[in-house]
Amino acid sequence: MSTGAGRNTAPTAVGTNRDVLRVPGFRRLALAWVFSNFGDSVLFLTAAIWVKQLTGSDAAAGLVFAALGLPALLAPFTGRLADRNRRRPLLILTNLAAGGVVLTLLAVRGAGSVWLVYGVIFLYAICSYITAAAQSGLLRDLLEIRLLAPANGVLSSIDQGLRIVSPLVGAGMLALWGMDTVVLLASGCFIVAALVLATLTLAETVHVRAEDETFWKSTTAGISFLRGHPLLRRALLSLGIALGATGILNVTVFATVEQGLGRPPEFLSVLLGVQGGTAILGGLAASGVIRRLGLRRCMVSGVLLLAGGVLATALTVLPLILAGAAAVGAGVSLLVIAFVTLRQEATPLDMQGRTAAVTQVMTNLPQVAASLLAAVLIGVLPYQVLVAAMGAACLLAAVPLLPRRTGTPVRAAGPGRVE
Template sequence: MSAGVEEPHAQAVGTNRDVLRIPAFRRLGLAWVFSNFGDSALYLTAAIWVKQLTGSDAAAGLVFAALGLPALLAPLTGQLADRFRRIPVLTATNVAAAVVVLALLLVRSADQVWLIYLVIFIYANASYVTSAAQSGVLRDLLEDRLLAPANGLLSSVDQGLRIVSPLIGAGILGLWGMNWVVAMTCLSFLIAALVLSRLRLREAVHSHEPDSFWATSTAGFRFLLGHALLRPALLTLVIAVGATGVLNVTIFATVDQGLGLPPEFLSVLISCQGVMSVVGGLTASAVIRRVGIPRTIVVGILLLGVSVLGSGSTLLSVVLGSTVLLGLGVPWAIIAFVTLRQQETPPSMQGRTSAATNMMINVPQVGASMLAAALLGLVDYRTLVLAMTALCLASVGPLVLRRRAADVPAA
């Protein structure tokens, strides 16, 4: 969209029921349930397993590092999703993930922990490929007005499974051992692949640009940063979500020093946030329908800023209320941006812009977490909370200024 093109305000947006009436979307959603169930069940269980094998918290933490590293390969995963037909890519990726996960059956002792890291790294790459390819599938499958409810429903499925499936995985690990978790995860991926293989969709023609490898790999980044509306919206999201990386660290101090509660209480806050994130996904399309995409991003980020500020409180009611706002605000902002990106991106670049977005959001968040962990021993956690709040609230500046400039009539 050029600077002179009208921005997407409160336009016609479909409802959750509208998108659920489409059989192909229901099939895609069913595959998403099984794929995400296997994904969510494995990642936390693998960390617990490493802790059991080694007795080391640091070794267990490296599982999450292995999960985050594939974000750096986003240019490659985005190309894969744009160069080939996406339904076969999704199907093959789920089958490959199932095969890779089976390698965990070979692990018998702490000496083989390296194999767990390798498997987690490879299967985490599969989730990035899936996300990139699915973005293009949704764009080919649905009208613009149905993208917001579709993204909201898939987000709710994702968040809901992140609450339930790790508990199931940990329970199976405790009762029957890791081999049964591996079998369950493998079966989930294979069912997802079977469902996807039966999905019929007329996909957009994929162009094969004659550009260099570097040019095609960075095309998604260049498109996002060169777009008149996507650039400020993405900058707002990157700053705000990156700041939440600090919250991932300070929340431990909030529970311990601020509330005087045991560390186990963190599970209550995480569960509360997860439930509200499901609600956020289900209500996102209604908010977008009422106020439009840019304002939904701003509202979501402002809620995030308020929730971050409240997380530094010593009152339990305020911290719980902040968790509710966090669960609503983040999904609203992210779903609105993803919908905007899908609408504004050509079909041939959906995968690369999706992968680029994931990288630009996830890498700063991980970096912020590492920085906060280093500073927490030197600075009071409430100082970090205040700084993060100011950063979140300031992050809406690029998008608000862009909207004001767009509202000024041409001379």
């Protein structure tokens, strides 16, 4: 088994954002992440708006998001794919495939061919799951363990920033020049990402399949590992509960704006802008917080910030609601980055893709389920009741992360202290 360049050292402290940006390979990976994420973000929301224009149906537009979420069910298989192949070539081919698949949207010319939109979104969403799974292992091969936290923080900040900018760009292009220009831009972004990744050089870990390993055992190994790891099992439960609660927020925030503040729905963009801005700052600050508090306490801090932020949305005072939106953005960033770093440090190199895939399922499906439940309940319950339930769920999410008095404490295999 070959060894990646960054794994021979035994660091004693979490690195900084500046440290990780000094690594040429990471700078290339981050640049590819900018292009692939921009292509992803500019397309999916614009596609929903486009389907609404073509059909006049809200339900038809909503099916775009359903097509985007369905590949989560295939995550164990995409994770296995990322663990059983060299990850850099896989990322290159996946981005090229995404760029090609997206071009199929140029054939859509009316409501009768909207089915093609759903198929394309489904396929390119599979590509995004493969990309996320492969990138987790690539980071472990590329970086010292002490640089994982700042690397995850930088990539998260890029992601959050593009989520603010890309949909605006896509919607503007759709209004001015039509959907074909958005399709060409998204396809070009994926192709450029592949070209950038082609210039990345690193020593990748070679994974050898065990003789007694069956396909099913290999596919579900990520689930088995996370379930059997004392700290990761509890941390994943906390993550699922907390992010599931934010699915309720996606529904109640409209009532917060219209009923709580008495403002038009368009004011939601202000709250989302504040939340996105602090999510970016939270990503950039995450490595420093982890360095001072350790991974577990960073996750607890993120959960508590999230709980305070969502409870603030039940209020009617604008400054407090804005502060709550800021707390939600920062809290989610700290929670997710600390968990991802813990998972990367504790997971064996040949299982990075599969545990990453399980994480994606546990973060996406609870959100979707909670949003659907809240959409039903908000018609019969005051939104403040749902907000209170959401805040209670966030506080409950901190319980699995609390230190236990008995047994030997579990520590991650790296500098991101768990205590």
